[in-house]
Amino acid sequence: MPVELEATVARPEDVPEKFWDAEIGEIRVDPLLQSYRALERKLSERSDRDAPTDVDSELEPVGLENTESLTGLGLNSVLENSDPMQDYEIAVEHGLFKVDPQVNQRLREAGFSSEQAQLVYDLAAEELMPVTEEIADALRMEIDDRRLETDFGGAETWREMKHQLKAWGQSNLPTDAFESLASSYDGVQALHRLMKGSEPRVIQSGNVDNGVTEAGLRRMIGDPRYWRDRDPALVREVTAGFQRLYPNAE
Incomplete structure (x- = not known):
């Protein structure tokens, strides 16, 4: 480059x-x-x-x-x-690739200093890092999709469930919270529990009671500690908040 x-x-x-x-x-x-x-x-x-x-x-x-x-x-x-045989001192702490003696020899023959050779490696890492992350994300999503397909009883059932989860999540959760939940295996499972009523039901309302607001509770639901880690204290706080805000809700 x-x-x-x-x-x-x-x-x-x-x-x-x-x-x-x-x-x-x-x-x-x-x-x-x-x-x-x-x-x-x-x-x-x-x-x-x-x-x-x-x-x-x-x-x-x-x-x-x-x-x-x-x-x-x-x-x-x-x-x-x-001297093409003289070694460079190259730092490659990112783990994307290792120092290549053949590359070093070509750099040395071209007259590159140690600083310039390090820059070549750094630029290569900068270019490869986003690509590597994209590949890793794509692989993770594919694996998650297969696991969810198995959990929900097959490809057809999972396709139908995805439509239901998307419709429910977009209607009942903040956009950021829904997108966070929908982006991982554990998040989808938490989203499914919310939809099926194993979590407090979210009701469209702007009422305020004792400082508790629906917007505040939705932010808590979007917190990874709630949907991913299932932090007991945070789960209890969200549950109690919905009970105070909607005491007559089913």
Whole structure:
């Protein structure tokens, strides 16, 4: 994935243009290494033949005007930092994937620093995280649907029950509470208990009695501690609230 970096450093006068990346303001390592190695190879060949070496003529084809530029650029440091076998220290605590030696080698050969390599891994994780979560949610929903299908006696019965639960929930519960309940296996079971009357019946009313309101009770029903955890204290509070608010309700 591309990473855009602004060029903030001007090309030094003693750095040939072909070795300078104007976009990021850094030395282009690969062409520099190729030129250096070509020079080294040719010098070695001439040394073996005991022939005189014309450094300037050898540098010209690859674009290096003088050897002092190499020293000024800190060539030894560049070569050491560009060693493809040198390990990066990459942190991958998310567990989505592990550090890949082959990827690291390609990053090293491209001249990536440790910070840049870490950024590549971080960006990959940022892109994969939402996809992984979507896949996990889809799998969980499929498993929950199969469990509910079994609990309600088969595919046909479960399809009919889903319509009933949806109609009842949208009519009797706050939208957020209904959507929360309908999004998981335990939530659907709690929704079914509410619909069948095993929980206090919700009646459309705005009456207020002793500070208890239907809106407040609905918020309690939407609390995961109520429909998911079945917190005894919260269940008793909701039950007592409905009894005070609607003492004559069936």
